[in-house]
Amino acid sequence: MIWPFTGDAAVWLALYVLVFALHAAFVGYVVIGTAYAFVQALRRAEDPTAERIRDRLPFMLGCAITAGVAPLLFLQLLYQRRFYTANLLLGPRWGAVVPALIAGFYALYLAKAASRLSWRRLALGGGLLCFLFVAWSWTELHLLMRDEPAWRELYAAGTRIYADAGVAPRLVLWLGAMAALFAAIAVWWERGAARRPIAAIALAGLAVATIGAGWLAARGAAAPDAAHGWLHLAIAATAVTIGAWIWTWLRPDGAGASVVAGATAAALLSGAVVREAPRLALLEAPRPAALEAGGLPVFLATLVLGALAIAYVARLIRAAR
Amino acid sequence: MGAPIPYYPVNEFGPLMKGLVIGGVGILHVFLAQFAIGGGMLLYHFERVAQRGAGDEADTEARDARTFVDGYFKVLVLVSFVVGALTGVAMWFTTIQVGARTIGLMLDEFHWLWATEWVWFSIEIVAGYAFYRFGPRLPGPARLRLLGLYAIAAWMSLFWINGILSWQLTPGRWAEGGGVWAGFFNPSFWPSLLFRTAVAATLASLVACLVINTMELDRARRAVLIRRAARFAAPVAVMPLLALWFFAVLPEDSRSWLLGGSMAMTMFVGVAAGASLLIGGYVIVGILARRLYINAATAMLLLVLAFGATAAGEFVREGARKPFTVRGVLYSTSLTPAEVGRLRVRGATTDDPYPLRGEARYPTPELVRGAKVHRALCDACHTMHGANALVELTRTWTDDQLRLNVAKLQRTKGFMPPFAGNAEDVEALVQLLRWEAAGAPAAVPARAPDPAVLAQIQRWLDEVGTSPAGGAP
Numbered sequence: 195m196i197w198p199f200t201g202d203a204a205v206w207l208a209l210y211v212l213v214f215a216l217h218a219a220f221v222g223y224v225v226i227g228t229a230y231a232f233v234q235a236l237r238r239a240e241d242p243t244a245e246r247i248r249d250r251l252p253f254m255l256g257c258a259i260t261a262g263v264a265p266l267l268f269l270q271l272l273y274q275r276r277f278y279t280a281n282l283l284l285g286p287r288w289g290a291v292v293p294a295l296i297a298g299f300y301a302l303y304l305a306k307a308a309s310r311l312s313w314r315r316l317a318l319g320g321g322l323l324c325f326l327f328v329a330w331s332w333t334e335l336h337l338l339m340r341d342e343p344a345w346r347e348l349y350a351a352g353t354r355i356y357a358d359a360g361v362a363p364r365l366v367l368w369l370g371a372m373a374a375l376f377a378a379i380a381v382w383w384e385r386g387a388a389r390r391p392i393a394a395i396a397l398a399g400l401a402v403a404t405i406g407a408g409w410l411a412a413r414g415a416a417a418p419d420a421a422h423g424w425l426h427l428a429i430a431a432t433a434v435t436i437g438a439w440i441w442t443w444l445r446p447d448g449a450g451a452s453v454v455a456g457a458t459a460a461a462l463l464s465g466a467v468v469r470e471a472p473r474l475a476l477l478e479a480p481r482p483a484a485l486e487a488g489g490l491p492v493f494l495a496t497l498v499l500g501a502l503a504i505a506y507v508a509r510l511i512r513a514a515r
Numbered sequence: 516m517g518a519p520i521p522y523y524p525v526n527e528f529g530p531l532m533k534g535l536v537i538g539g540v541g542i543l544h545v546f547l548a549q550f551a552i553g554g555g556m557l558l559y560h561f562e563r564v565a566q567r568g569a570g571d572e573a574d575t576e577a578r579d580a581r582t583f584v585d586g587y588f589k590v591l592v593l594v595s596f597v598v599g600a601l602t603g604v605a606m607w608f609t610t611i612q613v614g615a616r617t618i619g620l621m622l623d624e625f626h627w628l629w630a631t632e633w634v635w636f637s638i639e640i641v642a643g644y645a646f647y648r649f650g651p652r653l654p655g656p657a658r659l660r661l662l663g664l665y666a667i668a669a670w671m672s673l674f675w676i677n678g679i680l681s682w683q684l685t686p687g688r689w690a691e692g693g694g695v696w697a698g699f700f701n702p703s704f705w706p707s708l709l710f711r712t713a714v715a716a717t718l719a720s721l722v723a724c725l726v727i728n729t730m731e732l733d734r735a736r737r738a739v740l741i742r743r744a745a746r747f748a749a750p751v752a753v754m755p756l757l758a759l760w761f762f763a764v765l766p767e768d769s770r771s772w773l774l775g776g777s778m779a780m781t782m783f784v785g786v787a788a789g790a791s792l793l794i795g796g797y798v799i800v801g802i803l804a805r806r807l808y809i810n811a812a813t814a815m816l817l818l819v820l821a822f823g824a825t826a827a828g829e830f831v832r833e834g835a836r837k838p839f840t841v842r843g844v845l846y847s848t849s850l851t852p853a854e855v856g857r858l859r860v861r862g863a864t865t866d867d868p869y870p871l872r873g874e875a876r877y878p879t880p881e882l883v884r885g886a887k888v889h890r891a892l893c894d895a896c897h898t899m900h901g902a903n904a905l906v907e908l909t910r911t912w913t914d915d916q917l918r919l920n921v922a923k924l925q926r927t928k929g930f931m932p933p934f935a936g937n938a939e940d941v942e943a944l945v946q947l948l949r950w951e952a953a954g955a956p957a958a959v960p961a962r963a964p965d966p967a968v969l970a971q972i973q974r975w976l977d978e979v980g981t982s983p984a985g986g987a988p
Contacts, residue, residue, distance in 0.1 A: 507641050
C-alpha cells in the first residue's frame, strides 16, 4: 500500500481523502462563484457567465453540503476524540455554521430569482459572508483539533474563538485554491473568449494559494518526510495546471480545459493528502467496535448502484438541457 | 482496569436542559425530512394521474394534477429536503454537544450503514434537483422515472437511518454479540419504519391539501385534487396498530415509564396519541368517508396538530431509552455500566482533565467538587435552576433524604442511572445543591465531611449496587 493508506484505518482514510476532495471542489465553486457573481452585480455588468453561475449556485451548494456529510462521517472514525472535543470547545459558535448555511442557501435562491439588482447584490453579499464564516469556522476547528495543549485553557476561559495565528494563512491558501477549483468546473460551461476571465481567476487563485503556502512555510509549517512524494506530486500537478490555464488563455477552445481538469484533480487529491499528513501522527488507534463493524459490502454495492443511478439521472435530463 | 474513560468538555445551555436543545432540532428535522419523503411519493402519484389523462383536454383532473406537480408543491418538497438535510447535520452537531460518546458509539457500530444512507441521500438530492430544474421540459416517462427515483431514494434514506436510531432503544440480539445486522434489524425496526412511513404519507397529504387551496382553480376542481391527496393520509388508520406493535416490542421498563410510570412521558404519549387520533378521525371520517372539502385553515390546523404529534412522539422515543442512550451499553451520563463500578471507587471527577468555568464562584473546595460532579453526572438531563432544575426537585428533601436519594439514584427514579461516584462525591453534590438553594452565598466556611455521614452514604451505595433498576442487561 502507498503511504499513508496503510494500517487498520487505511480504507477510512482513503475514503476520507476522496470525499473531502469532492466536497472541496463543490465548495470552491460555491464560494468563488458567489464572489464572482457579487462583484459583477456591484459592477452592474451584463455578464452571461455571472448569470449562468447564479443559476447553478443553489444546486452546487446542495452538492457541496451533501458531499460534505461524508468526510464528517470518516473524520469521526479517524479522530473521534479530537473532533468531538473541538466541536464542544467551539460550542454554539461552531454550531452556527448550520444556520449560516441555511441562510446562504436561500440567499443563493434569492440571487437567482431576484429581478432587482439591489436584491441580487444583497443576497450575493449576504451569502458570501455566510460562506466565509463557515470557511473560517472550519479552519479554526481543524487547527483546534490538533492543538490538544490549548484545550483546557480554552475551556476554562469560556471563549468560543480559537485565535491561532495559523488561521489566516490557511484561509488565504484555501481561498486561492478555491478559485482554481471554481475555474476548473466553470470553464466547462463557457466557450471561446468567455473562458479567458475564468483562466485569469484560476491563475490569480493559484498565485494567492502560493502566497498562502509560503506564509504557512514561513511560520514553520512543513510536510512530514513521508509526505514529500505527495507534496512533489501536488507541486508538479499545480505547475501543469498553471501551464494548462495559460494554454486555455491563448487558445480558449483548445484541449487546455481537459488538461486543467486532470491536473487540478491530481493537485487536489495530492494536496488533500499533504493537508492530512501533519495530523496523521495524531490518528487515534481504531476502536475494536469500529474495526469489526459490518456492512462494507452493502456500502460498496450501494455506492455502485448510486453512481449508476446518478448517471441514469444525467441521461434522463440530457434531452432537456 | 478497563480502557480509559474519554472525558469531553461540557457546555451548559443556561436554563435550557440539553434534552430540550436536541429535541428542538430533532423535531424540526424529523418533521421536514418525513414530509420530504411523503412528498416524493405523493408527487409520483400525482404525476401518474397527470399522465393517465395526457392528451385528453376534457380530463381536467389530469391537467390540474400536472399544474400541482410543477407548481408549489415541488418547491415545498425542495425546501423541506434542503432544510431537512441541513438540520440532519445540525442533529449530528447537537448530539455531539449533548452526548459525544453516544454518537461516537453509533458511528463506530454503523458507519458503513450510515455511509450507505448517505449514498441514498445523494441520489435523492440529485434526482430531486434534476426534477426541479428540468422537470417541466422533460417527456412524461422521464418525469415519472425521476420522481420515482427521488421517492425511492428518500424512503431508503429513512430505511437506513431508522435501523440505527431504533437500535439505540432495542439493540436486540446485537447485545448478545449478534453483529451489525442483528442490531440494525432490531425488534423495533419494522414497527418504527412502518409508523414513520405512515407519518410521512400523512404529512405530505396535509401539506398537499394546504397547497391545493392556494391554486387558482374553482372549488370543484380543487375538491377533486384534495380528495386524491387525502387518500395519501389513509395510512393514518393503521397507525394505532403500528403504535401498539411498537409498544409491544419495547423493553418492559421503558413501556412502564410511558404508560404511567413517568407522568411527563405519559403525557407526551397522550399528546402524540390524541393529536394523531384527531388527524386520523378527520381524515377517515371527514375527508375519505364523507368526502368533505378541506379548506386551507383546516389543513393548517391539522398540520399544526401533526407537528405536535411529531414533537411528542420524538420526546417519547427519547424518553423511553432512559436511563440509557444505548440500551444496556451507555447511560445518559455517557458512562458504561462497567465504568460506573470503577468510578464508585475512583470518584466521578478524579480523572476529569477540564477545570470548572468560573471556579472562583464556589467558596469551598467541596463545592468545587460538587459542581464538577454535577457537570459530569447530572448536566446531561438537568439544570441547576432552569428546566428540570435539581435545586427545585430536591428543595423539600431533608439532607439525609437527599443523600439517600442520590446514593440510590436508580431506586429513587427507575429511569435514572446509578450514581457513578463515591461517597465524597455524593456529599459534595448534596452540599452544592443546598448552597445553590440558599442563593449561593459568597462566604461559606470550608468544612471536612463528617466521617459518619460518609460511612452511611457508602453503605447506601454498597446496598444499591451499580445495576440499573429496570432490569436492563
